[in-house]
Amino acid sequence: MPVTVEIPKERWTGSIREVTLGATAEQGGTRAKTVTVGGETTLPFLHFEGEMPHTPIVGIEVQDSYPADWSPVLLAAWGDVLNDPAAWAKKAEEIGADVIMLKVRGADADGNATSPEQAAAVIQSVLQATGLPIIVRGPGQAELDNKLLVAVAEAAPGERLALGLCEDKNYRTIVAAALAHDHLVVASSPIDVNLAKQLNILISDMRLPLERVLMDPTTGALGYGIEYSYSVMERLRVAALTGDGMTQQPMVCFVGEESWRQKESRTAEGVPAEWGDIEKRGITWEIATATALLESGADIVVLRHPETVDVVHETISKLMAH
C-alpha cells in the first residue's frame, strides 16, 4: 500500500542579505563581472522548503609574495606563478575561481616588511590581471592590517573589494576605509554567535550598510574543531532565518588556510603508512572541510588547491540541482 509522506516544512520569517562583491565599469569599478551571494530563505540546500537564489561560490587564495610556508603539495600544484601575484590570480581565474582572495602577508619570504605602497601596488597589479571581484586580507594583526588594508582601499576606490579581517579590535579603521573608498568588509569574530552578532552591530553603528558586510565566523578544519564551527554557523543561520537582523550576513570561510595548516596536510614523512599518499590526503582534507562548511551555511569557501576547486564546484552544482 503506498504511503504518502509529507515532509514537514519550517516557516522561516527571515532571510539572508544579498551582498554583491566587485563593481563593473558602469558601477564605478573595473571588474568584468560582479558576484552576488546570500538571499537564502532556508537552511543550506533545502530547496523543497525555501529559496537559495545564489549558488555558493568558490574563492581561490592568492598571496602577495611567495608562500614558502605552504605545504609542498600546494607549492608543486601551482609552480612558478606563486612568485607573481598577478600571474597567480590569472591562473586562479582560469582554473575556475568565482572570486580571488588576495592575502597581503605583511612580510616576504625573506622577512622584509611589506610597506603600504607595496600593498597598494599589489592590489593594482591583481586588479589588472583578473576581472573577478576580490577579497583582500591583511596579515591578521590588527595594527598591521590597519596600515596595509587602508593603503589597499585607497589604491582601489570603487572596486567593492571585501576588506578583512575586520575585527572588534580594528573595525573602526577598516570600516572607515570601506566607507571612504566604497568597499565591503569581512567581519571576523572568534566562533561565537553573540560575538559575531555584536561585531555586526558595531559595524552597522558606523553606518556601513549591512549589504556590504560578509561574516567570517572563524572556522576550524576537519579534525580541528569543525563540529563546533558547524554548530555555531548553523545557529547563526537559524537566528538569521528566525528574523534576527544582525546575523543575516552571508558567510565566508577560509577553508584552504585552515585545512592546509596542520600536519595531516603537510607531512609526508614520519607519519603512519596507513595515512596514505600526502597529496591525496591534503586535497581530501580540504574537500571534506569545504563540503561540511557549505552544508552548515557557507556562502563563499576560499580554497587553495586547484583540484579541490574542481571537486567543490561539482559538489555545489549537485547540491543545487533540484
Place this chain on the structure above:
Amino acid sequence: MEETAKQPNHGAIVVFKPSGQVVEVQIGTLLSDAAVEAGLSLNLPCGGQGRCGRCRVKVEHGDVSHRSAARLTTAERQEGWALGCQAVIKGDAVIFVPEQEQVEIEFVTKTVGAERIALAADFKGEVDPSVRRAYVAITPPSLDDQTTDWDRLLRALSLEHGIREVGANLATLRDLARDLREAEWSVTAVLDMGDPERDTCARPRLIDLLPGDQTGRCYGVAIDIGTTSNVVYLVDLVRGKVIDRASAYSGQIQAGEDVISRIVFAQKRDGLNRLQKMVLKTLNGLLEELTSRNQIPASQISKAVVAGNTTMIQLFLALDPKTIREMPFIPTIGQPMAVTAEELGLAINPRATVDCLPVVGAYVGADITAGVLASGMHETDALTLFIDVGTNGEIVLGNRDWLITCACSAGPAFEGSGVRHGMRATAGAIEEVWIDARTYEPTYETIGNLPARGIAGSGMIGLLADMFITGIVDKAGKIARDLPTPRVRVGDHGGEYVVVWANQSGIGTDIVINEVDIENLLRTKGAIYAGFTVLVQSVGVELADVEQVFIAGAFGQYINIEKAIHIGLLPDMPWDRFHYLGNTSALGAFHSLVSRAMRHEVFEIAQKMTYLELSADNTFYDRFMSALFLPHTDITAFPSVMRLLKEREG
C-alpha cells in the same frame, strides 16, 4: 599546601617593623602566619592566593623564599619586597610592614530613580518571640515542704503560667539555689520556648533567672553577617521594635574580600578558627557598642537570630566551607540547629539561643531566605523579581505560588576590585557621574564632598552609562580614541578616560577608567543580567512579564535605575516597577526574632525555593556572552536605550 614542620627543630626570630613586635616561629612558616602570631593584622584581600599583590611587605634583613612573586616586578623583588601570603621564612628576619589600608565605617545615603519602600522597623504582625519572661512568686521551702528548688520553680511556672516540661543546663542549676534565695523567691524566669512547629519535641529552656518582676523588658538581637559589612539590630522583644542598630565592616575583610577568598583562607593553617574569631570580634564589638549605648547588660539579651550568605553562616559556626567552592557545591547544612551563645562565643547571655536562618544552596543563603521573608514576595500574586547585588548576584523569581532562585558570580567589580581606581563606598569615593555630551567633561559627586580618591560601584554604573550614551565608549566597551578631548587617551591598558585630573584628586594622580576596567564591569553586569534571563526562561516567562523588581542589599539602594538600565544591568522596564528595599537580610532576621510565625515562614520559604545551579545550565554561557555588550546584544530588549541612542544620533 602548608610548608610548616619541614625542619621542626629550627626556630627563627622575626622582627616586624615599625611596630617592633618580635616572634619566634618555625622555619618554613609563612610570613603572613608569622604576622598573625605577632598579633599584627596583615590584609589578605584575595585570601592568601598570591593573586592580588596587596599584602606586600619588605624584607629588610634575613632570608625568605617566594612561592610566587607574580605580582611583584623584578625591581621590587630586588628591593626586598615580598608577598606576605607567599613568602616562607628561612631564618631570622626583619620585616617591614607598610601601613595597612583601613576600612572606614561610613555609609552613603543617596538614592536615585526608584521609590524606596519604607520597610517598617516596627513589626506589624503579632509579636510572639520564642523568648518569654514569666514572673513567679514561689512559696519558700520549709521543714514541712521539702520539694527541691528546681521542682519548686517548675511547680510555680506550671501553676501560674501553664509552662511545663522546662529544661535547663547544668550551669543554670549551679546558680539556682543562690539565685532563688537572693531574690527571696520572687523571680522572673527567662525561657526560650523553642519552635514547636519545627520541632515537636521542643521543650521550654530556662535561660536566666532574674530577681523580682522583670517581665516588662526582654531583649534580643537580629544579626546580618554580610561579606563586606555586619549589622546588628538590638530589639525590644516585648514591643517588637528595633531599639538601636550598629554596623561595621567585616573583620574578615583582611582575610579576603569575597566569599571565595574567605573559603581559600579557611583552608590555611587554623584559617577556619581565625575567620570565626574575626566575625565574632566584629559582632561582639557591635554588641558592646549597642549594650553600652543603651545601658542594657549583655546578659539581658536572650536570643540572637542570624542571617547571612551560606559561607558567612558556615564561617560563623566554624563549619568548613570548602565544599561550597568545589563541584558540586554542597553546603554542610540547610537549616542549622540552634546552639547557645556560649558554644559560639557570642557576647550575649551565654545560655541564649543563637538561631541561624536556613540556606537554600551554596550561593543562595540565609540572607536571601530572610530577604524574601522581609520583602513579602512570597505572599503576593504579582510576579516579582528579587535581586541582591553584591559580589554574588542572588536572584529570586516568583510569587505566592512558587519561588525559583539562582546566584551568579558577578565578581567584585562594583565593590572596587578589578577596577584600577575602584573603591568601596567610603569617604572620597565618586558615587555619581554625569558627562556633558558635547564637551565630554564630567561632573561628579563624592561621598563626604571630599576630593575624589576613587570610584564607588554606583559611580562606575553612572560613569559607564554616560560614557556609553555620549559615545565615549562603543557598544563593546571600547573607548573611541578620536574624540576632541584630552580626557580620552591611550594608557597602559588600552584606551582610558580621565574622570579626575591629578590636581583635583585626593590621591595625587589622575583617576581614570580604562578598557580593562570596562571589560570587568561588563562581565559583572553581564553575569547578573544573564542570571535574570536564565531564570525567567527556566519557568517559561519573559522579563517583560515581571510586575515588580525588588532591589535588596546595601549596594542595591545606591544604584541609579536609569543608568543601570542604560548599561544593561537591570532589565528595561518602567522605573515605577523598581523598589529599593535596603537591608532585607537584617530585616528578615528581625522579623524572625520577634515572631515565631515569621520564623516558621522563613523555614517554609527555604523549603519552597527551587535552586537553579547556573554552572549546570548550558544556556547560561550563551546568555552571558550576549549580555557582554552595551546595553545588550539583543538591543530590542532595551527599547528605552534604543530611543535614547536614536535621539543622540539626531
